[in-house]
Amino acid sequence: xxxxxxxxxxxxxxxxxxxxxxxxxxxxxxxxxxxxxxxxxxxxxxxxxxxxxxxxxxxxxxxxxxxxxxxxxxxxxxxxxxxxxxxxxxxxxxxxxxxxxxxxxxxxxxxxxxxx
Numbered sequence: 001x002x003x004x005x006x007x008x009x010x011x012x013x014x015x016x017x018x019x020x021x022x023x024x025x026x027x028x029x030x031x032x033x034x035x036x037x038x039x040x041x042x043x044x045x046x047x048x049x050x051x052x053x054x055x056x057x058x059x060x061x062x063x064x065x066x067x068x069x070x071x072x073x074x075x076x077x078x079x080x081x082x083x084x085x086x087x088x089x090x091x092x093x094x095x096x097x098x099x100x101x102x103x104x105x106x107x108x109x110x111x112x113x114x115x116x
Contacts, residue, residue, distance in 0.1 A: 048083035
């Protein structure tokens with residue numbers, strides 16, 4: 001067996017983690033669709049798992065979809081979420097956070113919040 005460097009080990013670990021996150025994403029997506037479950041919390045898990053599995057474009061599409069369905073999240077919490085660290089400087093992520101800020105500031109949000 002060839003000796004592995006620390007970088008080799010960490011690279012394999014990351015690939016394994018991404019696969020596990022992808023499996024978790026597939027599970028929650030399938031289960032939610034089969035059971036007719038839709039909520040801000042389900043979207044939040046799907047967004048985070050998609051991003052952690054290396055599918056940042058999918059995570060952003062899900063975030064936009066959630067907003068279109070009327071679900072929004074606290075933008076400060078999303079910026080602080082370690083599962084979304086790689087999106088912090090992404091233009092589309094920042095645009096979607098601005099939409100969340102608008103939802104959060106809306107008078108109707110204070111009466112009936114619909115956040116994840």
